[in-house]
Amino acid sequence: MTDLSRRKLIIGGLAATAGVAGLGVATRIAQKYGLVPPDHGGLYGVGETLTYASQRLLIRHSLAREFSRSQISKRPFPNEMPPLTDAFKRLQAAGFTDWRVTVDGMVDHRSSFSLAQLKSYPYRSQITQLACEEGWSYIAEWIGVPLSHVLDVVGVQPQARYVVYFSIDPDWWESIDMADAMHPQTFLAYGMNGSDLPVGNGGPLRLRLPRQLGYKSVKFITHLTVTDNLKKFGAGLGSAAPEGGYAWYAGI
Amino acid sequence: MARMESAHVPLPACVPTSASAVATTTATPRHSTLVRVTHWITTLCFFALLISGFEIVISHPRFYWGETGNVLTQPLFQLPIPSSRNLVQTGYGYVLPDQNGWSRYLHFQAAWVAVFTGLLYVIAMAFSGHLRKDLLPHKADLSWRSCSTTIANHLRFARPSEEEAWSYNLLQRLSYLFVIFVLFPLVIWSGLAMSLAFVSAFPLTVTLLGGEQSARTIHFFVSLFLLLFVLVHVVMIFLAGFRNRMRAMITGRAITTQTITGESAAYKEERI
Numbered sequence A: 001m002t003d004l005s006r007r008k009l010i011i012g013g014l015a016a017t018a019g020v021a022g023l024g025v026a027t028r029i030a031q032k033y034g035l036v037p038p039d040h041g042g043l044y045g046v047g048e049t050l051t052y053a054s055q056r057l058l059i060r061h062s063l064a065r066e067f068s069r070s071q072i073s074k075r076p077f078p079n080e081m082p083p084l085t086d087a088f089k090r091l092q093a094a095g096f097t098d099w100r101v102t103v104d105g106m107v108d109h110r111s112s113f114s115l116a117q118l119k120s121y122p123y124r125s126q127i128t129q130l131a132c133e134e135g136w137s138y139i140a141e142w143i144g145v146p147l148s149h150v151l152d153v154v155g156v157q158p159q160a161r162y163v164v165y166f167s168i169d170p171d172w173w174e175s176i177d178m179a180d181a182m183h184p185q186t187f188l189a190y191g192m193n194g195s196d197l198p199v200g201n202g203g204p205l206r207l208r209l210p211r212q213l214g215y216k217s218v219k220f221i222t223h224l225t226v227t228d229n230l231k232k233f234g235a236g237l238g239s240a241a242p243e244g245g246y247a248w249y250a251g252i
Numbered sequence B: 001m002a003r004m005e006s007a008h009v010p011l012p013a014c015v016p017t018s019a020s021a022v023a024t025t026t027a028t029p030r031h032s033t034l035v036r037v038t039h040w041i042t043t044l045c046f047f048a049l050l051i052s053g054f055e056i057v058i059s060h061p062r063f064y065w066g067e068t069g070n071v072l073t074q075p076l077f078q079l080p081i082p083s084s085r086n087l088v089q090t091g092y093g094y095v096l097p098d099q100n101g102w103s104r105y106l107h108f109q110a111a112w113v114a115v116f117t118g119l120l121y122v123i124a125m126a127f128s129g130h131l132r133k134d135l136l137p138h139k140a141d142l143s144w145r146s147c148s149t150t151i152a153n154h155l156r157f158a159r160p161s162e163e164e165a166w167s168y169n170l171l172q173r174l175s176y177l178f179v180i181f182v183l184f185p186l187v188i189w190s191g192l193a194m195s196l197a198f199v200s201a202f203p204l205t206v207t208l209l210g211g212e213q214s215a216r217t218i219h220f221f222v223s224l225f226l227l228l229f230v231l232v233h234v235v236m237i238f239l240a241g242f243r244n245r246m247r248a249m250i251t252g253r254a255i256t257t258q259t260i261t262g263e264s265a266a267y268k269e270e271r272i
Helices: A002-032 A045-059 A086-093 A115-120 A147-154 B033-057 B100-128 B130-135 B144-155 B170-192 B196-201 B212-251 B263-271
Strands: A100-105 A111-114 A124-131 A137-146 A162-167 A173-177 A187-192 A206-208 A221-227 B023-029 B253-259
Touching (some): A045 B100, A045 B196, A100 A147, A111 A115, A111 A147, A115 A137, A115 A187, A137 A147, A147 A187, A147 A221, B033 B212, B100 B130, B130 B170, B144 B170, B170 B212, B212 B253
Parallel strands (some): A100 A221
Antiparallel strands (some): A100 A111, A124 A137, A137 A187, A162 A221, A187 A206
């Protein structure tokens, strides 16, 4: 009996040690290859890291599903909006001609773009689904300039790892890794279903990220920052979502 | 009622009533360590997934079929419950607090643990003989006569016989196999089919289910089936003798009473 329990104890101890050591090595490797999300601390860090890392390794640069024109939702659902500020209303009254997006951080040329400038770049369109974490969804044609094109114009420095993007609503800002930022379907979208992007759907400018849930597709974009460290922003969890209790990575 | 006493009487509860019967109790191995550990981890995960899943559902208690669905489209059905968002017209005059943040974190973490545990269980069961010995139906049990007896006993809430208490009967085997090889894979599949990133790499995951909203609806119903299984499972444990069944799943050993004589008489008497 004592022999058996001693053997069990030794085997158990060895397994536990190997497990902890293995976990340590795995964490190192994951950090090196950018597989650890900024909200990895806390109770749910293990699950979040597993989800983010496995999806990054498994999914890589695959394209979000695109749909046929006939599958476009008859009425693209405008979700509840943050209260629009006076500044927004003034810009809206002027037809958004003064709307500007500044791009700064780890870029060669800090720049500021008007909507007209963005529209002068080669545009792309995608018929993709917008799905909310609540469970509802709709399909629309999104028209805009790929974010990668804008990033190429300003020149991203090699040490850059994330793009942080801000809404005119100060409580809504998000960030994505460079894999998502350079993804061909990540748009600065200014049009929907053949016309200007309605304010209810994020007009005049929305960052469209079809491989993640709707809350990562921030509405009313005014500012982009390229960075190598998310700790400097807000509470250091990567974006506003984890500060409100939601996951930073929303691919699932 | 004899059945009420069963919670206190070790299984099989053939308490001899005639003086001629002699009973001996022994603790005999019932469940392996691996079965017990994976059983309780899965139990924990199930309740974490159930609670967090319910919290996620109440943020939009409407279900659809096809690729898309929202409050502007016709639902397949709507659950008659209040919602945690003001988007959905529920008929209730209040909105529940939003719990989606931690619910989603917990849901995926518990899903990871459940998947790893399930894999460990399935791989181990294939090698240990657990699958063949305890879960795959015996040829003899599949005969019509045997099937109907098992089903009839089940419907009459008959206590398991001595040999049945040692192993799983046909209905148990089939329901465990169904949960392990049909419901669990289906709930994981339909869950993954809702992941925008996952289906970008593996689009068939969602198209085979008829679309993202169909996957969500399927996920909901499979979860209900799993809940139904757990409820029946727990009821059966109470009927079969709660203490001894729990003892077996915690310590690995069940107390068995062997009666030398008068068994059938006692058994009959108890059922009356």
